[in-house]
Amino acid sequence: MHEIITLQFGQRSNYLGTHFWNTQESYFTYPPEPESPVNHDILFRQGVAPDGSDTFTPRTLIYDLKNAFGSMKKVNALYEREEDVNIEGSGVWPSKPVVQRLAPIQQSSYQSHLDAGLNPPALSSSTVRYWSDYSRLFYHPKSLVQLSDFDVNDKLMPFEKWEVGMELFEKLEREDDLMDRDLRPFVEECDGIQGLQIFTGVDDAWGGWASGWIERLRDEYGKLSIWTWGLGDQGGNMSIPREKRLQQIENSSRSLQVLGEQSSVYIPMSNKPTNIPSYLSIDQNSPWHIGALQSIAVESMSISSRLRSSNGRRGTLQDLEEAFNSTGKRRIAKLAMSIADPDVLSEKASEKIAQAEKVGSIGSHRTSDAGEEALSTFDLDVFTKDYRIGTAKAGRKEHVFGRAEMARGDWNLANGQDPHDRLSEGPTVQRYVAYKPTPSPTV
Numbered sequence: 001m002h003e004i005i006t007l008q009f010g011q012r013s014n015y016l017g018t019h020f021w022n023t024q025e026s027y028f029t030y031p032p033e034p035e036s037p038v039n040h041d042i043l044f045r046q047g048v049a050p051d052g053s054d055t056f057t058p059r060t061l062i063y064d065l066k067n068a069f070g071s072m073k074k075v076n077a078l079y080e081r082e083e084d085v086n087i088e089g090s091g092v093w094p095s096k097p098v099v100q101r102l103a104p105i106q107q108s109s110y111q112s113h114l115d116a117g118l119n120p121p122a123l124s125s126s127t128v129r130y131w132s133d134y135s136r137l138f139y140h141p142k143s144l145v146q147l148s149d150f151d152v153n154d155k156l157m158p159f160e161k162w163e164v165g166m167e168l169f170e171k172l173e174r175e176d177d178l179m180d181r182d183l184r185p186f187v188e189e190c191d192g193i194q195g196l197q198i199f200t201g202v203d204d205a206w207g208g209w210a211s212g213w214i215e216r217l218r219d220e221y222g223k224l225s226i227w228t229w230g231l232g233d234q235g236g237n238m239s240i241p242r243e244k245r246l247q248q249i250e251n252s253s254r255s256l257q258v259l260g261e262q263s264s265v266y267i268p269m270s271n272k273p274t275n276i277p278s279y280l281s282i283d284q285n286s287p288w289h290i291g292a293l294q295s296i297a298v299e300s301m302s303i304s305s306r307l308r309s310s311n312g313r314r315g316t317l318q319d320l321e322e323a324f325n326s327t328g329k330r331r332i333a334k335l336a337m338s339i340a341d342p343d344v345l346s347e348k349a350s351e352k353i354a355q356a357e358k359v360g361s362i363g364s365h366r367t368s369d370a371g372e373e374a375l376s377t378f379d380l381d382v383f384t385k386d387y388r389i390g391t392a393k394a395g396r397k398e399h400v401f402g403r404a405e406m407a408r409g410d411w412n413l414a415n416g417q418d419p420h421d422r423l424s425e426g427p428t429v430q431r432y433v434a435y436k437p438t439p440s441p442t443v
Helices: 011-026 110-116 164-174 178-188 205-221 242-262 287-304 316-322 342-357 369-375
Strands: 004-009 044-048 054-058 061-065 144-151 197-200 225-232 263-271 363-364 401-408 428-434
Touching: 004 144, 004 178, 004 401, 011 061, 011 197, 011 225, 011 287, 011 316, 054 164, 061 178, 164 178, 164 242, 178 205, 178 263, 197 205, 197 316, 205 225, 205 242, 225 242, 225 287, 225 316, 263 316, 263 342, 287 401, 316 401
Parallel strands: 004 061, 004 197, 061 144, 197 225, 225 263, 401 428
Antiparallel strands: 044 054, 363 428
16 A cells, blocks of 8 residues: 655644645545545555544654643544543542642634634734644544653753753653554554655754654664655754854754664755745744745655556655665755746746756656756755855856656646666656645645
8 A cells, every 4th residue: 555654753843744734634535526636545544433433544653842732632523532530539649639730722713613613714923823723634642642751942951952852762762662652553554664754853852853763763664765854944043042053053963964874865954945936925933834835845745655546657755766866875855846826837847847858748867967957946945055065166066966856737848858768968857747736735
């Protein structure tokens, strides 16, 4: 079935992940609608609720700190209600205990409208307090894992240093065996797992946590395809104190060393993109906005791994890797994209790319220098600027070893040279077309 399991580490990754899962939910179709081009079984698992009804929930593990889940509960409408433990009648304490309870976090207006079956109000940067505020689907209780050792936004014990995350992982791995407790139940449900995708912060303690996880994953699953999307300011936020910025750069560097070595593909993504086109109106201080932008990139780049064979060209994670990591040693990839009206992008594709490159519409091929230059003219670069080091000569171009591309919508790409022409010059390009346009993020 080629299942993919997703691991989400930290607030930033969960803002992205919530948009990602909302998008997957939007692909579901119901009779008399035509069948969805997306194979839902790859990312979703079927289960049974306590009342005997069927459930369909994401194959994901979501880790975050205490009080970072907002009003989301570990159990929800699909499963049994959470029962209060009767401490007084448990017989554990010789005397009557004093119980202190924190006030529950109030549900957002968006969530309360969804629960009531009403059309939810429009969201804004000021109304989104937590990533759960705009979640449109239910998760299995085992998907939600709270790390109670640290509190979100705690000033006394901040979760900011790389080694803090690594130490927490090692501690919990010794005590609970996280692999067996959390991940293995999802893996054992798969018929033929395609790979893992990891969304993680890398410029704080989550980078250390993710590094501990991926080393354990590689020991356990060997050559399984693991794609890691590394998120963070990564030193690009000039508005924070210099000391904290240097700490972020150190964290990002240590994450790069481990994640870049152990991942099949490691894609660093900045929360402060180097170039944002004028047609995008975005609040760069809003994790809700940044998460939406990152989700469009992640969801589009990987959609070929979830397509049905009858809709566009299906390509697994391993197929995508072969385009830019054919030697097994080029594991770090750069991501760029263009976002515009489908008609505008189609015109750009047919006039600029097809004519400049003269390549096959779908398949594996090699581009010339002219084609390489044409393909590099994307509107949005999400690569972190702090990885651009060295004193490159003026006018020197970045060399591209290989490229995987995804086009969404009805693209009109001209036919050109034989994809199997081994005498062609330039980097290998794998191109996939998904005729399903990108859904709008949750707004």
